[in-house]
Amino acid sequence: MADTMGHSATATRNTSVALGFCLLAIAPQIFEFIWSIGTIFGWGAGRGPATVLISHATALVAGAPAVLIGSVGGETKKASSDVLLALIYSYPILAVAIVSLFMAIRSAQDYVGGVILMALALFALWASSDLQGMRGFSFGAGTAPRMFGGLLVALSAGIALTGLLTDGPAMAHYSWRGPLFVMASIVFFALAIRPLGLVVSAFVSFMIAAMGSHETRWLEAAIVGACLTLGCALLFPYVLGLPMPMFPRFLIQ
């Protein structure tokens, strides 16, 4: 496949890979920001969106370099968790993103896979950074996660390097239809099972999942869905004795 791809095509590919990694580098921050929007409407607890935005931005731009300079100067001030996130997670991934701009990627499958795995490992390192380390010769809560996190960083770097050094398959093709509708069906089921009960949520989830294939015939799917719902409604609560709401809450009351 590599020989059919022109030089310019490889270059644009690299830019998009690098851009993707940049996004990955600040993904936790973005996620927390989106999550924090909910607090405006009173859902969930945590910091408001404005605080999140400001604290992460300062941590990314100013906080982390300050700590770096400070540590050179011998200062041992405890860094905040946002700064640590920038230091442990975002900076290394950003560095990788910049590096991949200038590298010829010979196996995108390995390279991208390795880097994303590395991101996971770095994230785990950050998540366990507030845990206690070794106490004398006994392990603290954080020792093992940090140990394995470090090991995973090394291993994933190895995988990413293989992607640079040896020829291998390019990125596999992802389709969107299957994952989207199957996920939608699962999420709907999770949200609906308590308020709407088994009968409604199982049937609707079935129909949503059925949209995941372009071969679905609607009448057929509806009939099978109804039969399956009936079967589940008999099997789980009655035969197996698992407690489960059956009908929508508002109908029962």
Added chain:
Amino acid sequence: MDIFANLAHGFAVALSPINLLMCLIGALVGTLVGVLPGIGTIATVAMLLPITFGLPPVGALIMLAGIYYGAQYGGSTTSILVNIPGEATSVVTAIDGHQMAKQGRAGPALAIAAIGSFFAGCVATVLIAVLGAPLTKLALAFGPAEYFSLMVLGLIFAVVLAKGSVLKAIAMIVLGLLMSMVGSDIETGASRMAFNIPELADGLGFATVAMGVFGFAEIIRNLDAGAEMNRDLVQQKITGLMPTRKDLRDSAPAILRGTVLGSILGILPGGGAVIASFAAYTLEKKIAKNPSRFGRGAIEGVAAPESANNAAAQTSFIPLLTLGIPPNAVMALMVGAMTIHGIVPGPQVMQKQPDLVWGMIASMWIGNLMLIIINLPLVGIWVRLLRVPYRLMFPSIVIFCAIGIYSVNNAPVDVILAGVFGLVGYWLIKHDFEPAPLLLGMVLGPLMEENLRRALLISRGDWSVFLTRPLSAVLLAIAASLLILTVLPALRAKRDEVFTESEN
């Protein structure tokens, strides 16, 4: 003589009506799962875990065990008749089995597969009974250092026997270990990597992850490939089930070799039924006088892998029952099932729960007998089931999985988590990462960490304890040499050869 007394006790337990029924249900469900492609053993066992809540522990485990070895039977049926391996373990059976079916010899192929499986099942049952007690004694000599080294060895085996890149397989194991550490720390109770999410405080549920990575991810992947699979059903009626005398003579040594190889690979941690069937097929091809017959309907090519996968499926219970270490992902789910019923797997189970252990062992033999009696007449029904199109099957599996996960803890969050892990599993498949080592790492993680900490605490922080204790040193040495051997180019080529068998 202990063995006979124990086995007799086991049969008394297994022959009680409720346990017989459980055994039958397990074997039937297993066959069904084995027949249907797109739904694997791991997902099924995970799905049925909550169902076993209401059952007595012996019955529950008998049923789950039945699913595992029943699936090995069922997988062969579709491999032979339709050239669709219902299970990964039957991929190689399809090569020669389907050729036989095309030549109008589907009957003998099915019969040999069943006879081979039954023979292997019988041998494996005896093997479990014989090896159980001595291994349990050995386990009592194990300290934390030895346990840790043994688990390292097991994980290395998983790497060696996994297909594809060694580096990736190790990375998957380490990721699994990391994932097992989410939740509260066993010793200090500190909340680790849980981000103050109450549902994560107890850690990631093993069933949830397994269902996501093996159940949902598989469905999404199948949808990708296009649901319309090529199903060239063998239409003619299956006649002449009985193999000829020549068939029997040809396949008898192959069955024997497959059984031996499968039994060994099953006991080894990280092994299991899939690798056993591949290895058995390769072995047959290697030692055959005329290897070119393979791929054109050689009966040995059906007999050996089918015996091997069944033997391995059963002997993989040995490390679980004696050492408390699950050698593969299905056994890991069995640990889950045992824990649900308050049984801690390990050497003490044999003494404290003789009903459970020997009842399960005896039930395996009974289950194998049931399978051979039920399955051959039911072949027609199983094949008809295959005509159910995937577009109707996959939403049903999604719903069933969702209800199954929800009912484990009555927690909607678990369902969403499983969905997320489905996407993770899809991503893993796309980047050619094997999910099986990940799951094994996740199961062994807590055990490993606990023993590592304990060993170091006893040795007062001295890491050399793993090398100064002889048993532990030997285990680690085996692990290290295995890993080195795997990376060596010559052996690596061999290992790849075993796995590429199915593609030609």
